[in-house]
Amino acid sequence: MSLVETPVFAAPRSLRPVVTHFCPGCQHGTVHRLVAEALDHFGVQERTIGVASVGCSVFLYEYFDIDVVESPHGRAPAVATGVKRALPDRVVFTYQGDGDLAAIGTSEIIHTANRGEALTVIFVNNTTYGMTGGQMAPTTLAGQKTSTSPYGRDPAHDGAPMRMAELLAQLDGTRFSARVAVDSPRHVIEAGRVIRRAFATQIEARGFAFVEVLSTCPTNWGMTPVQANARIADELIPCFPLGIFKQGQEAS
Amino acid sequence: MNQRLFVKGNEAVAMGALAAGCRYYFGYPITPQSDIPEYMARELPRLGGTFIQAESEIAAVNMLLGASACGMRAMTSSSSPGISLKQEGLSYMAGSELPGLVVNICRSGPGLGGIDASQADYFQAVKGGGHGGYRLIVLAPHSVQEMYDLALLAFDLSDRYRIPAMLLADSVVGQMKEALIPDARAQVELPLKDWAVRGKPAGEPQRVVKSLYLGDGELEAHNWRLHARYELLAAREARWEALYLDDAELILTAFGITARIAKSALRMARDAGLRVGLLRPISLFPFPREAFREATRTTKKILCCELNTGQMVEDVRLSVARDAEVFFYGRPPGAGSLPTPEELFAQILRYCGRAA
Ligand SMILES: Cc1ncc(C[n+]2csc(CCOP(=O)(O)OP(=O)(O)O)c2C)c(N)n1
Numbered sequence: 001m002s003l004v005e006t007p008v009f010a011a012p013r014s015l016r017p018v019v020t021h022f023c024p025g026c027q028h029g030t031v032h033r034l035v036a037e038a039l040d041h042f043g044v045q046e047r048t049i050g051v052a053s054v055g056c057s058v059f060l061y062e063y064f065d066i067d068v069v070e071s072p073h074g075r076a077p078a079v080a081t082g083v084k085r086a087l088p089d090r091v092v093f094t095y096q097g098d099g100d101l102a103a104i105g106t107s108e109i110i111h112t113a114n115r116g117e118a119l120t121v122i123f124v125n126n127t128t129y130g131m132t133g134g135q136m137a138p139t140t141l142a143g144q145k146t147s148t149s150p151y152g153r154d155p156a157h158d159g160a161p162m163r164m165a166e167l168l169a170q171l172d173g174t175r176f177s178a179r180v181a182v183d184s185p186r187h188v189i190e191a192g193r194v195i196r197r198a199f200a201t202q203i204e205a206r207g208f209a210f211v212e213v214l215s216t217c218p219t220n221w222g223m224t225p226v227q228a229n230a231r232i233a234d235e236l237i238p239c240f241p242l243g244i245f246k247q248g249q250e251a252s
Numbered sequence: 253m254n255q256r257l258f259v260k261g262n263e264a265v266a267m268g269a270l271a272a273g274c275r276y277y278f279g280y281p282i283t284p285q286s287d288i289p290e291y292m293a294r295e296l297p298r299l300g301g302t303f304i305q306a307e308s309e310i311a312a313v314n315m316l317l318g319a320s321a322c323g324m325r326a327m328t329s330s331s332s333p334g335i336s337l338k339q340e341g342l343s344y345m346a347g348s349e350l351p352g353l354v355v356n357i358c359r360s361g362p363g364l365g366g367i368d369a370s371q372a373d374y375f376q377a378v379k380g381g382g383h384g385g386y387r388l389i390v391l392a393p394h395s396v397q398e399m400y401d402l403a404l405l406a407f408d409l410s411d412r413y414r415i416p417a418m419l420l421a422d423s424v425v426g427q428m429k430e431a432l433i434p435d436a437r438a439q440v441e442l443p444l445k446d447w448a449v450r451g452k453p454a455g456e457p458q459r460v461v462k463s464l465y466l467g468d469g470e471l472e473a474h475n476w477r478l479h480a481r482y483e484l485l486a487a488r489e490a491r492w493e494a495l496y497l498d499d500a501e502l503i504l505t506a507f508g509i510t511a512r513i514a515k516s517a518l519r520m521a522r523d524a525g526l527r528v529g530l531l532r533p534i535s536l537f538p539f540p541r542e543a544f545r546e547a548t549r550t551t552k553k554i555l556c557c558e559l560n561t562g563q564m565v566e567d568v569r570l571s572v573a574r575d576a577e578v579f580f581y582g583r584p585p586g587a588g589s590l591p592t593p594e595e596l597f598a599q600i601l602r603y604c605g606r607a608a
């Protein structure tokens with residue numbers, strides 16, 4: 001029997017070997033890793049440009065070993081449009097939170113999808129504004145207490161949670177729209193597969209691709225990482241069903 | 253030989269941008285600047301460029317940010333209310349040291365106002381209209397020829413100093429037609445932009461375009477660096493036009509459309525034997541403060557005319573300190589508020605101590 005070890009698992013090349021600033025149990029780190037694995041899978045690290053947004057993921061460039069441009073709150077899809085139109089053969093993705101994409105940046109995401117920009121959008125839905133301290137987001141669940149919905153979100157007063165993956169799937173320009181979760185090993189593996197498909201949509205020049213990732217914010221949910229994970233299965237998935245809501249024709 | 257064309261100011265600025273090698277335009281319609289996106293929508297596809305009508309001015313300026321971050325010559329244009337919406341993006345571009353051209357064909361305000369010529373966006377343009385303390389390169393054309401020439405210059409300066417540039421014009425300069433002799437720049441050589449994000453070659457360090465500096469002292473150092481560049485710009489790139497300053501007892505000063513009217517009033521004054529000169533700032537930032545300081549060694553009276561209730565006059569006062577008396581004549585913009593040459597001539601008579 002050979003004693004030479006063959007690695008079966010290694011860190012993605014597109015991620016730097018550094019410690020992240022995310023809170024314990026936060027899944028931004030997991031999502032970063034899945035995106036980096038997709039870039040490695042397609043061997044596109046050298047021709048990828050990331051578009052960072054504001055929110056807890058603002059330090060994208062500290063963790064991804066790729067070129068990055070930072071954008072104002074919510075405007076990442078517009079910045080990415082400028083990048084992709086300037087360099088159409090590059091792989092361009094935005095990475096945005098729910099406050100970023102579904103509140104201040106609603107207009108930018110809808111119109112970028114509608115133009116069918118060949119971009120990949122990674123949308124991290126943790127039902128709250130993480131970085132600014134746990135305020136209500138458009139995705140906050142009915143009844144959920146946040147620092148700006150201290151009595152619980154009341155849909156009659158605040159509106160109901162917005163389902164972005166379904167909403168964007170309606171648009172002709174969207175070629176791929178899906179929702180995944182990263183609460184269990186099975187879901188993480190599935191999420192990785194879906195994120196790869198979203199990048200494939202871009203690499204095969206088939207148009208706009210969107211992946212919503214249900215993710216934890218233990219800090220602002222006031223939960224332990226384990227409880228936060230359980231909340232995804234118990235509360236988030238019933239409101240935000242997992243699945244692929246749109247897939248365009250496969251590459252010829 | 254160069255052709256002589258008869259075109260609108262708005263077309264001239266678009267032609268100048270194309271001559272400068274700009275191949276990306278992102279905009280949103282608003283009167284009185286819509287000829288610019290219309291021109292670009294027609295011409296850019298023929299040149300292999302990209303025109304996008306964005307869903308808003310906010311999206312347009314951020315598309316500009318993205319294309320500029322890739323090292324491309326790109327622009328947007330709008331008119332006053334739309335420029336207000338672009339301020340967030342402009343602050344980010346300034347903070348991220350990104351070049352790019354923004355054209356403001358000003359209309360009257362505040363609020364929805366009207367589409368008449370205005371100079372009430374002067375403060376917004378030259379003092380850093382967005383948050384955080386920054387400056388734009390601001391150039392103020394007063395003719396169709398200058399709409400073209402200053403578009404070329406704006407791109408060059410913006411690239412050289414990595415500061416976004418604004419062309420501050422108004423609806424009259426944008427809409428009037430006059431002769432234009434385009435400068436046939438055969439090949440535009442863009443400066444090396446090794447900072448641009450274009451995908452990170454294997455083994456090379458990543459490039460990041462950002463305005464976030466959180467480390468101890470980092471942001472302060474960044475702001476001092478930007479400030480030093482504004483000072484350099486002031487020392488090297490101030491531009492102005494001077495007429496009859498040698499023997500002037502009164503200096504008229506005005507920019508843009510008001511300077512055109514002031515020139516007519518100046519001719520009337522000279523015909524009447526009055527010793528009047530004109531100092532017209534072409535760059536509003538950097539403001540030609542040395543030119544004013546120099547001129548007020550001999551001339552002690554300045555009359556500043558603007559289409560607002562007094563904005564540039566503050567920079568004139570700061571430039572001349574106590575060496576000269578600075579008078580102001582202005583009118584807030586609105587239908588029918590453009591002063592006539594006779595109106596300005598009457599002001600000249602007043603400050604030259606002559607009865608009208
Ligand atoms: C124009 C503007 N408004 C508000 C903010 C403050 N801000 C920073 S991050 C953030 C919310 C981020 O929440 P989300 O997008 O859900 O990302 P998360 O932190 O949860 O990952 C807000 C409101 C800002 N930076 N810019």
Ligand code: SF4
Pocket residue numbers: 021022023025026027028056126130131216217218219220
């Ligand atoms: S605040 Fe929430 S989203 Fe932000 S790093 Fe902490 S756990 Fe993650």
